[in-house]
Amino acid sequence: MVETLDIPDIMQADRHDMGFCPGCTHTRVLETLGRVLKKRNLKPQDVCIVSDIGCIGIADRYFTCHTFHGLHGRSVTYAEGLKRARPDLTVIVLIGDGGCGIGTGHLVHTARRNADITVIVCNNFNFGMTGGQHSPTTPPCGLTVTTPHGADAHVMDICSTVTINGAAFAARCSAYTDACEQQLSDAINTPGFALVDVWELCVAHYVGRNKLNPKVLTDLSHQLSLPFDVIARTHSTVPAATSTAPAENAPAVAGITRRSSIRKSLILPRRTEIIVAGSAGQRIRSACGVIGTLVTAANAHAAQCDDFPITVRKGFSVSSLVLSHKPIRNYCLMNPNLVLILSDDGHQRIAQTMDLATPPSVYINDAIIRVDTPRTWRPLPLHNIEKAVGKNAASLAILARLIVQSGMIDPNVLMELATEALTGRHRDDQLRAIAWATRNASSQEGSNP
Amino acid sequence: MEFITGNQAVVRGALKAGCNYVAGYPITPASSILNECVTAFDNGAGTIIQTEDEIAAIGQCIAASMAGAKPLTATSGPGLCLYSENIGFAQMVEAPLVIVDCQRMGPATGGATATGDGDVIFAGNVTPGGYPLPVFAATDAVSAYKLTYLSFNIAERLRTPVILLTSRDIALTRQSVDLDAVQLPPVIKRQWADPDASFSPYEYDSIENVPDFLPIGGPVPVRCTGSIHGPDGLLTNDRHAIDRKLAHLSAKIMDHRHELTHVDADRDPQADTLILSYGVADGAARDAVDELRSQGHRITHLTLYTLWPMPEQAIRNAASVNVTRIIVPELNIGLYAEQLRRVIHTADIQSITRIDGGLIRPEQIIEAYTMAPCQ
Missing domain, CATH: 3.40.920.10 (Pyruvate-ferredoxin oxidoreductase, PFOR, domain III)
Known part of the structure; x- marks a missing residue:
């Protein structure tokens, strides 16, 4: 560990100082991510955390690295832009299950392009910040303020969605298991598009209306046939992002269109x-x-x-x-x-x-x-x-x-x-x-x- | 001399300004900007990507800009709708970005292959919150080239999104141009901060000033957020910091409006009529002015290349004491004329419109001129 002594922690906040509700799993996921970054010896200037909208969106202040907090569901687009412009940067997206709904298209196509980013889905089955509305991952019969008789739409399988569209790595875990740290680490290690669907508890809204605790999370995973496991792992070496050359190297303007050197002049009528x-x-x-x-x-x-x-x-x-x-x-x-x-x-x-x-x-x-x-x-x-x-x-x-x-x-x-x-x-x-x-x-x- | 389209001229202006990141989604009549950039960047001199939609295109451009790139994205009215939310985001994070809107006819899908200037109000008010952004309008391929270049300079200088409007008949009409003869100021690059100093990403000593820039991905960690933030780039609840940031977003544009004013004033001090034109209707206005002058009429002509912030002083200067009426030809229902009526009270403002996807003819303007002005 000697070699890491001079490197400041990228995730520096104490869990008691974080703004999340007491018992909210976001705290646990951020701490796990902090450990992963530390073990990888990444310096703050080597990493950018791109946070989506929702409670997880306030996470930027707990990191000492580059941070980028954008619009709902669009975090993946920013991450790809950052990675294309700065190929050496480790780009990590923190997005909720709601963000995966509004931004499904971006997830699919960023996976197709195999952009070299890591997406961490903080999946707590509902929209916490706006008062507990149902999300694309709300389980069947899940009670939320907008599904008072129980959710009846199919649960979005986020891992399969990106996997069938070319993601290099996809995994699912409970935030309460050791597998979470390993999966986050593997995702960040993966060249190409990597996603981890981390299941969480929203103590403010979802847990209050539905019987859910760390044990039930695992049961739910079995019930829904959405296993806590690595879902896809390829050894892709697709160079998804290429460097943006300095502006000075922009193509010579004269090269675009062949210019004529003809000196002849025509005398045309007025119009x-x-x-x-x-x-x-x-x-x-x-x-x-x-x-x-x-x-x-x-x-x-x-x-x-x-x-x-x-x-x-x-x-x-x-x-x-x-x-x-x-x-x-x-x-x-x-x-x-x-x-x-x-x-x-x-x-x-x-x-x-x-x-x-x-x-x-x-x-x-x-x-x-x-x-x-x-x-x-x-x-x-x-x-x-x-x-x-x-x-x-x-x-x-x-x-x-x-x-x-x-x-x-x-x-x-x-x-x-x-x-x-x-x-x-x-x-x-x-x-x-x-x-x-x-x-x-x-x-x-x-x-x- | 070359025979090129307005879209090709836009690409040439962008390359001349040092554009090195283009993301876009195909849409008529803007698509050939994307196509041309694929060719232009084929040698690896820049990044070009066709994204899944307009939202991803502008999202990538904003992020690349915050990482230090000079981005361009081009669309038409329907795409500008999808850009809207992210244009506000670019304003908030102060990302230099050039957006080209090749206008088409009408709302919704409208007439994809027909012309119009219907986005002139929308472009200036494209985001919630109500903060200003510069909007320019080209009249032909040469001005599209020059204004694209200038848009990059302004985007960099003021760290703001800039919208350049063209329209179908500028974008797709091939025109004889001599771009080498166009006088251009030097390229302006955003002001970079000293990376050794203690850096706050949104620090400015006076609200009209522009914060110095360091890129995301550089040696000093940088923060940016679309939430209301203080100098550190983090969400704030401090009312003083909020007021200062939002006043800054307005002041940095409005206090530099003189730098944003690009007009072409062809004045006749004895004129009682001002013909004020912008966009593709400007060509017909110029021909009409020549014809009317050849008949002995006294006319002042003003071409607006800047639509927003409205170049009020230039308009007032052109509408001097003798001017009793202003004729405004435009390819919409009279949108800009309506805005002029809020500002100019000394002259009658006469609107000439065409909305069927065709161009206004010089005769239409001459006819309006020769009609007795309403009193």
């Missing part, structure tokens, strides 16, 4: 508004994104707003694209100059919000033209263009050709921009589309009514 309306799979967002990227690479301005259902592989896909020689502050389409309708889905979607008779140029996939299509349309031989450039490149090919035909961008400049600025796995498709658009810019195919 051009384009809508491309089609269906999922026609690569409409991608096509508008390419034009926006190329315009931006040439120091002009673009804004792209997409509209699509949450089921992204089905239904409409509509993108609006605003191009301008000056910064675009208003993304709202005012008077679209060019409308491309590539499918029925897209047609129906934009017909809800705009009068298609107004825009000066409306191009419609010739396969979907119907009697009620606007009279100013021009047919677009989408099928032929898909055959020429491939399905994945067709939308971009059409959009790029119409932009070139409008005179906004010189075809050679567009090709040069594309070659320099485009990256990613669709680059080949995109370059093929732009090349086709620049080659066919003078063709009037698909441009006449």
